[in-house]
Amino acid sequence: MKKILYILLGLILLVVIGIGALVTFVNPNQFKPLLTEQVKKMTGRDLVINGDINWRFFPTLGLSVGETEFRNPKGFAEPNLVQFKQADLSVSVLPLLSQHLDIGEMRLDGAHVFVQTLANGHTNLDGLMAKKAEAETTTTKNTITNHDQKAQWKVSVAGIKLVNASADVRNDQTKMVAQLNHVNFTLDSFQPQTWTKATFNVQGHVNALTFSAQGSTDLNLAANYKNVKLKALSATMSMIDGNLDIKNAQLGLDQFTLGQWSNVTFSVDGKVPNLNFDTHGVAKMKLAPDHNVITVQGLKITNDLVGKMLPRPTINLVVDADATYDISQKLALISQVTINANGTKVAGSGSYLAAAIPDIRFALSSDNIDVDSWLPTKSVATNNNTAKAAAAMNSPANTNFNTKTDISTQEPDLSALKNIDLAGMIAIKQLTVDNADIANVKVVTSVKQGIATINRFEANLYGGKVTGSASIDVNSTLPRYHLKNTVSNVDLLPLLKAVANNKLLAGKANITTDLRGHGLSEANIRHNIVGSIKVNVSDGSVYGVNIPDLLRNAKAKLKGEAETDTAKKTDFSALTATLKLDHGIAATDNFHLASPLIAIVGQGKTSLVNESIDLMINSEIVASGKGLDKIKGIAVPIHVTGTWQQPKYNLNIKDLFKNNAELESKAKKEINRGLEKLFGDKAKDDNIKNVADKLLKGLFN
Structure with a gap:
């Protein structure tokens, strides 16, 4: 026992002596x-x-x-x-x-x-x-040349x-x-080629954003300390500022080794004003051995969105993609991407080059996109003032341009177009916009130096085709635009019915448009647009009015006969007009409608601001038969008033008889005959004659 005690005391003494020597020497x-x-x-x-x-x-x-x-x-x-x-x-x-x-x-x-x-x-x-x-x-070098020198x-x-x-x-350039x-x-340890565990936690803020994060991973350093392997990476974060609230963000990585695939998982749960989001995803990632190229495969991001700011109460947005990113060139290549938003799918590819002005290229396609289903429902005004304005507009006495329509004056913010260089193509098999069904849409577009251009647009539309081009220049106070398109052989009635719930006109339409202006709010478009629209409609009908029937009824009234009540439709073989738009007014002076029965020419204008109409049409019977023989060759003036949605057609009897003595004489005889039936012998009384004369003068003068 004493020997053991002596040994222990000796060891303790040795340690004390060693420590003393260490401190001393x-x-x-x-x-x-x-x-x-x-x-x-x-x-x-x-x-x-x-x-x-x-x-x-x-x-x-x-x-x-x-x-x-x-x-x-x-x-x-x-x-x-x-x-x-x-x-x-x-x-x-x-x-x-x-x-x-x-x-x-x-x-x-x-x-x-x-x-x-x-x-x-x-x-x-x-x-x-x-x-x-x-x-x-x-x-x-020193190690090689001085290897035999005293060790350092x-x-x-x-x-x-x-x-x-x-x-x-701090970043003084970005004010961050x-x-x-x-x-x-x-x-835990810091030795090359040995697995060790690292843990961290941190709190802080970036400008107005406050955050906290914590996590852990196992890591293994290479012998030269230049590369590192990771496994079991797990990190969580929360952050909040005035608008953004991330309750929980998580990142997971099974392993990381240069040149090998890593499985990544992530999720984010948070909200911004009027929008809650729950995002989660998975991907496979690989970093090249030269540290320069990151490859991503099987990226799948699922977003569940809920909020008042959405066009729908809830949206499920799923993005699938494969991509690579070249770090030295700052170039991302997306070999394939698919976006699915509640069943609306878009697929394609593209690239992104990070620069002072980012360079973006893309090609996208979709089988079916219904734009209307993603737009807010248009509200219908129901207040008394609006109702009174509508009643005033629909009144036959209102034929001026003073009725106001509630139109937006808000200009869209297109300033981002100045800071992007973009070019691409979009192809859509079936597209619904403003209730119109459009097929086989192809768009080639570009954005550069603040000018957005649709270089080529083509689509099939109701049995016909649409081609055109457009541009928007945002380098001025109000954006300037120029639109040119051609509509060929389009079935007009279903198009107008779908777009404007308007069933007034049918036929095959050929339309050439050349319009320009400044300002993209609805109000500025209506006030500032200028240009021309050339219209040629063949084999059509004008619904809501039967001009031959109007003439037959006018004749029947003169003879005291019963009026006819036929379908309110006027068929025609051709309708042509050139509509000139100039700062809120659309006018024409060469309106012409031709049919086997009648020929119509007209001129007039409509207000693009309040949608009122003031159009004078002269109709002439050009065929015999159908009870109109006696008025063949007579020009009949018709005044079109009202609004686009509720036009009104009035036969101007005064102008009809003013230049036709035979019809005027017959009309006067029929009126006198009616007065005799109404007043009997009193019809010859001077006072009644004076009243009748005033009535006839008011009608024919």
Whole structure:
């Protein structure tokens, strides 16, 4: 028993003597010049160790380093890039005898990092890696040429722990200010080719956005410290600012090795004003061995959206894509992407080149898109003033242009078109816009220097075809536009019925449009649009009026016969007109309608602002028979008034008889005969004759 006690006492004495020798013969402050010199060689910056380097004996043998600062170049807002208050190092004793500083764990308290980008683009990180590479090259040369010289001190670190660290990141170009605080980081060990666990948590804010994050991963450093492997990465985050509230964001990664596929999972649950979103997704990712190309396959992002700002109460948006990103060229290539929003699918490919003005190219296609189903339902005004205005507009006495229509004056914000370079093609097999069914749509479009252009548009429309081009220039106070298109052989009645619920006109339409103007609000379009629309409609009908029937009834009235009541439709073989638009007014002076029975010419105008009509039409019977023989060749004036939705047709009897003495004589006889039937013998009374004469003068003069 005594022998064992003697052995233990001997060991304790040996340790005490060893520690005493260590403290006596090895002064840790001799490492200061070594550290500062090596840092200067590697970075070109000064390392200032203000505090002493002292031995620490509890809980393990180690070193404590006082306040230390790693300097910034001149011209930055703070003097130090990195600084810390206290660093504690646990050290292996035996390697010191061979001039090897083997640090078991390094604990940094109160570390602070400051990174700044100046307005000229320079940062306080510039030059660090270049100096490091130069120093490594010099060290390699010295090792080769001086391999037989006395060995130098070597330094290694087994683990790192940051406690209550912080960081400030400023970008004077973008006015971004980020502050990280309560940063804690633990690395269990720091040895090459050995798996070790890292954990972190951090709080902070970026401008008005506040966030917190925490996570963990296992990592394995390569022997040269240049590459790293990861596995079991898990991170969570929450953030909030005035508009954005991310309650929970999660990121998971099964493993990461250069040149090998990694399985990534992510989810985000949050809200913005009037919109809640729940987003989650998966993908396979790979980083090339040269660190330059990121490849993504099987990316699938599912978004469940709920909110008042949506065109529908809920939307399920699913995006599938494969892509690559070239880091050096800043070029993303999307080989395929599919977007499915509640059954509306769009597929295609594209590219994105990051630059001062981003360059975007794309090709998209879809089998069916119903635009109307994604637009807000148009509200119908029901207040008394609107009702009175509508009644006034529909009144036969109202034929002027003073009735106002509630139209929007809000201009769309198209400023983004100035900062994008875009070109692409869109193909849609079936498209529904404003209730119109359009098939085989092809659009070639581009945006450059604030000018958006539809270089080519073509589509099939109700038995015919539409082709055209358009451009919008947003480089002026109000955007300027130019539209040209051609409508060929389109069935007009179903088109008007679908678009405007208008059943007034049928036939095969051929229309050429050339319009331009400034301002894209509905009000500015109606007020400022200029140009022409040439219309040629064949084999058609005008619904709501039967001009031959109007003439037959006028004749029947003169004879005291019963009026006919036939279908209110006027058939024609051709309808042609040139409509000239000029700042709120659309006018024509060459309206012509031809049919086997009648010929109609007209002129007039309509207001694009309040949709009122003032059109004078002259109708002439050009065929015999059908009870109209006696008025063949007579020009009959018809006045069209009212609105686009409710036009009114009035036969101008005064003008009808003014230039036809025979009809005027017959009409007067029929009127006198009616007065005799009404008043009998009193019809010859002078007073009644005077009243009758005034009535006839008012009718025929």
